[in-house]
Amino acid sequence: MSNLHDIPVATRSGCDERPVLRERGQREVFCGLTGIVWLHRKLQDAFFLVVGSRTCAHLIQSAAGVMIFAEPRFGTAILTDRDLAGMADANDELDRLCVTLLERRPEIRTLFLVGSCPSEVIKLDLARAAERLNARLLPQVRVLSYSGSGIETTFTQGEDAALRTFVPLMPHTDARQLMVVGCLPDIVEDQFRRQFEQLGIADVVFLPGRRAADVPAIGPNTDLLPAQPFNGDTVRALVARGARLLRAPYPFGAEGTTAWLQAAARAWGVSPAAFDAVTGPARARAETALARQRPLLAGRSLFMLPDSQLEPSLARFLHRELGMRLIEVGTPFLDRQMVSEELALLPDDIVLSEGQHLDRQLDRVRAARPDLTVCGLGLANPLEAEGLATKWSIELVFSPIHGYDQAGDLAELFARPFARRARLAV
């Protein structure tokens, strides 16, 4: 059966009975390789080596905007005709290249081999390559592998695949701890760490940490608190190691952050009074910041094209805390287990769509003429040229948006297109 001939079906399934419009066709979504752009900044001792084509190299550099002046901690081993024709043993080539690379960068402790569409199609076994290299390089450098290929992963799923590689390496622990899962900017991580501490939750680990070499332990007394909705496979692998999943909405906005912190507080037996005392001031700060943006956003209609899997969470925030009217909330992949709490908070009269058939979806955008369309950079200027205000979705992945103290910034990202339009008189 062809993708494009699939008739969109509205299905009702799972615990939330909401219908989902499933579409298959042309997507306008990055592949999982893109996660490298923020992962390499977070993990300061890691290098990401994509094994792929010139296209893969071009994708990452276009997504990163060639804005990084220093020698980046990522690169591409570009497959050439010689590798494909078997003139050069691709495995030997890869080993040689990794060793040269590590000689140049002695500070690297973890090397990720990242699979791509071409490496998957020619069945280059990167897991075996990692084993082979580990035999040679450990303990100096650990080599891990995952796939960020576009035939298997969309955009943020790349982070999920990368984090998943840590799970088998984690030592066992019976100690009670809270594990926050998902890449967060350092500043946000520090804020959360302080808040947990004030709540009396001292044993908090973040996955990933700031160094790939510091792999946290895991066990039956670990509570998992996902900070990003797109790390479902990692979370399930951690659950398989005995950890317990705390369900909550994600920490976007004052409400989301409160509910998220509360899930941890409840599991750790923090009293409601203590919780209010700790979170009250920060929450009030967030609410004040949101109140400033609310007049620009309340009552405006919103259409979200699929991009990062953050869409249901952001839609919940924009609707409940800023009064925006949701038309369609698209997501490249709906991981119900990860967003059940968010779906429960969304209104019933919206279209929730999964996957994409770009042209049909754009037809719906044009018919609805939303006040704001959230979309990728490839679509933003063309839609603006049609008179539609847009917000680039990629900024939502690259900027600090979690937690109380970023709630106002997050709202401002959506308010800015309106503020800008109001200023321009040309």
Add this chain to the structure above:
Amino acid sequence: MQLTLWTYEGPPHIGAMRIATSMRDLHYVLHAPQGDTYADLLFTMIERQDRRPPVTYTTFQARDLGGSTAELVKAAVAEAFERFRPAALLVGDSCTAELIQDQSGALAAGMQLPIPVVALELPAYSKKENWGAAETFYHLVRALLADQVPAPGSKRPPRDPARRPRANLLGPTVLGFRCRDDVTEIRRLLDALGIDVNVVAPLGASVDDLRRLPDADFNIDLYPEVSRTLTGWLNRSFGMPATRTIPMGVGATRDFIAEVAALAGVDPSPLLGGETPGAAGRSSSASRQPWYARSVDSTYLTGKRVFIFADATHAIAAARIAAEEMGFTVVGLGCYARDFARDVREAAARYGVEALISDDYLEVEKAIAAAAPELVLGTQMERHIAKRLGIACAVISSPIHVQDVPARYSPVYGFEGANVLFDSWVHPLVMGLEEHLLQMFRDDFEFNDAAPASHLPAVAAQTMAVAELGMSDADDGPAWTADGERELKKIPFFVRGKARRNTESYARSRGLSTITVETLYDAKAHFAR
């Protein structure tokens, strides 16, 4: 396998996208996985295009492999034709699709659409973007002109003297360097010579325009990276000659006018009559460049060391301008595409440097650091290298970034282009008079290292210092004594790197292991001879 951190060129299908996006009624069905749609943002963001590139991606996934991917191609072709109604269709594979061998082009050709369908075969594992653009342009035109090719050996009838000569302007594309404005500039030149422009392609052309290409008398090969394959074929098949000169710089523009006039059989004097090479004064040229270069404030440009790395066309042209029209010294010349390596080597030999032919960003960075130029003329990549090394830089070729697509009129071809180049190369350098003042008042506390020229951004001072560090070869070089180092610090920062380099190479040549104040002045005297 080749380790790459940054790439100068995308894969060849990006070149095909540039052709499709440049034109008005062409559509491209690209057999590719979802991530490859990133390419759209190059056009919508860097060029600020107000429409999506006319590209439909089949977006196949892992679960489609080994079964339905061929069906996906047919469905995508049918749907794209229905929705966009293009006048012609390009169909081809991205790198991944090439591996699964669906023969997307043949599949599409078999669908009996009522429009020309051009199957593209662009080997993604050996070729790159510019080649892909050239190949696509050539195959597209060839397919459209298939029924017009005259019998081999037939002679082209002479032009009816009653009609003005006609030329095609070939090669400008989106994501090319300043193509939009260059075309306007060249049109003006041709008009002044009494030559009509028959077709400009691919930028702004329709499929029907391409069918009219043979109506011109000759072709102007404006951007050979994209157009040379096609102009070669048009010459062989239709007997249409093509220009070889790239009209970048005053001298080259004059040569171009002479070449075009000869091809068209017209008198060049409407344009060349007022050009007096070698003469001083404002009236020596239609361009202000020659007079500006001769004006006394430009004296400080003399012998500035310039490193040039770009696509072959712009690099070679820039080297001539640098040497002949700015009075610079070319200390490095290279390009990132092997296809034109021979031309670049020839040019490099003229300036006594060895050509650098490489698409390895790190190798280019190393070569620039070693040459320690005062100005880098390059691409978006060299902008980063220069920034890191604290060297002035101007961008002269693709790959470009959003700031290289200015709102104002800014061609680099023709007489106006020469003006634009003068400004944009001089601007990053310390202005002449200001350099003088910095020298005179170097002991004044306001004219210290941390107070760079007023028109330079505040970060310049820091990066200059970094560059100076980068230039000295700490390991094997002779050691500076404390008083030598102190004396060196008194030299203005913008020439200090050069002084350090010269002194060290002097010391090395004399086998000295330490550098004192004396060595510094010995070296100064030595190099002053």
